[in-house]
Amino acid sequence: MIRSLSIAAFTLVPTSIMLPTSKAAAQEFTAVQTFVRVCYSQVPRLQGIRNMATQLGWVPLAGDALAHFAEDTDADITEGWDVELDEQSYKLNLVQGPLTKAQKEEFPNLSDARVTTCTLTLVDADSDKAIADEMQELAGKPPETKDVEEGAHKVTTWAGGNDAVKVFLKNKALKAEKGGALSVTLIANP
Secondary structure, three states, X not given: OHHHHHXXXXXXXXXXXXXXXXXXXXXOOOHHHHHHHHHHOOOOOHHHHHHHHHHXXXXXXXXXXXXXXXXXXXXXXXXXXXXXXXXXXXXXXXEEEEOOHHHHHHOHHHOOOEEEEEEEEXXXXXXXXXXXHHHHHHHOOOOOEEEEEEOOEEEEEEEEXXXXXXXXXXXXXXXXOOXXXXXXXXXXXO
């Protein structure tokens, strides 16, 4: 359940998870399972993601390819990689910084917290229905919003947490083609 997941993100998963490197092993992992291993189980521990990037030889993003991920934030950390896992291509980005003014107003008891977002962009992914079903299973509860149109995407959002930690999951599916993005945002005091 998403409420317990905020605590699990801090305690349950080791920071050095390895992803499959053979074609047969990679086919066992769906886009959502890759998202769980690369982003969801790591946030807010950025070093675990950085270690995977180094170990697996991901190519760092720079310039405009990276800059647009931190738009509308006060992020002081923005990192990203082109990720190739056998025949699957993804973009992965991390954004971390203080709460925005709107977030401080919405969560006044967390005004000194840090916001960490990890997004896995799906270049050519499984079917939208399969991804939506797996994200629903991961969240373990109904979404806060479903299929809200945002530009070229339909966005479904789940929210959870408690007074000390807030967790948000997003599934951004492209309306006209395969692909989209999966993200987890964690708001917590350092």
